[in-house]
Amino acid sequence: MRRPLIAGNWKMNLNHLEAIAVTQKLAYSLEERDFDAVDVAIFPPFTDLRSVQTLVDGDRLRISYGAQDVSPEKSGAFTGDISASMLKKLDCTYVIVGHSERRAIHGESDELLNRKLRAVLNSEMHPIFCIGEALEIRESGQHVSYVVDQLRNGLKGLHKPDLKKIIFAYEPVWAIGTGKTATPEDAQEVCAAIRKELIKIGSEEISQNARILYGGSVKSANIVEIMKQADVDGALVGGASLEPEEFARICKFHRVI
Numbered sequence: 518m519r520r521p522l523i524a525g526n527w528k529m530n531l532n533h534l535e536a537i538a539v540t541q542k543l544a545y546s547l548e549e550r551d552f553d554a555v556d557v558a559i560f561p562p563f564t565d566l567r568s569v570q571t572l573v574d575g576d577r578l579r580i581s582y583g584a585q586d587v588s589p590e591k592s593g594a595f596t597g598d599i600s601a602s603m604l605k606k607l608d609c610t611y612v613i614v615g616h617s618e619r620r621a622i623h624g625e626s627d628e629l630l631n632r633k634l635r636a637v638l639n640s641e642m643h644p645i646f647c648i649g650e651a652l653e654i655r656e657s658g659q660h661v662s663y664v665v666d667q668l669r670n671g672l673k674g675l676h677k678p679d680l681k682k683i684i685f686a687y688e689p690v691w692a693i694g695t696g697k698t699a700t701p702e703d704a705q706e707v708c709a710a711i712r713k714e715l716i717k718i719g720s721e722e723i724s725q726n727a728r729i730l731y732g733g734s735v736k737s738a739n740i741v742e743i744m745k746q747a748d749v750d751g752a753l754v755g756g757a758s759l760e761p762e763e764f765a766r767i768c769k770f771h772r773v774i
Contacts, residue, residue: 527561586619605641615633627671664711698734
């Protein structure tokens with residue numbers, strides 16, 4: 518059984534004091550049985566990570582955390598960038614790579630994201646590698662092949678031990694922050710295609726053990742049906758993760774299934 522992961526991407530929201538308050542509220546809105554059943558992770562802005570680390574360590578919270586992005590470079594004259602080694606020093610477990618907003622707004626290419634994946638893996642953290650299609654591609658019926666191409670290009674040259682450490686997130690761009698949500702069947706179709714392709718890229722073992730998340734307007738009202746799908750192993754949650762009570766309700770989906 519693949520252990521579910523519910524990941525909250527805060528994007529560019531919350532200062533470090535607000536981050537502490539939201540993390541505390543989330544932790545105390547969940548019970549031990551929730552943490553026993555589901556991995557819960559949050560992705561604050563870079564400026565909040567040290568505060569979150571101190572809180573998690575000091576109160577021994579069962580919440581993991583990670584970064585929203587990373588530089589492909591190790592160090593040097595790259596103003597504004599944050600290296601993987603810096604994130605590792607903050608005890609980050611995960612790093613999001615290739616979020617659709619990074620691809621669209623910052624023009625991040627598959628080649629660049631391949632380098633970022635390598636940087637995260639070399640620092641012994643787990644990348645959450647995001648792939649997904651825009652509305653026009655969905656409407657053309659080419660969404661599955663498009664996402665599979667993103668997957669292949671991003672993973673190019675990576676070896677099987679590395680593939681085992683990567684978490685995948687299918688996020689249809691047209692469903693992010695729009696209130697629109699892919700149907701559970703839509704999510705299952707693409708997540709199943711990702712899993713099938715991982716057999717070719719890696720192996721049957723890698724495919725069956727890979728965790729594949731769905732991201733796109735996830736909330737407590739739709740998480741249960743999404744999580745009932747055979748190839749969906751969790752969720753990458755955006756806006757709803759800023760509300761600790763709502764995010765906690767999402768994490769409690771296992772109580773219903």
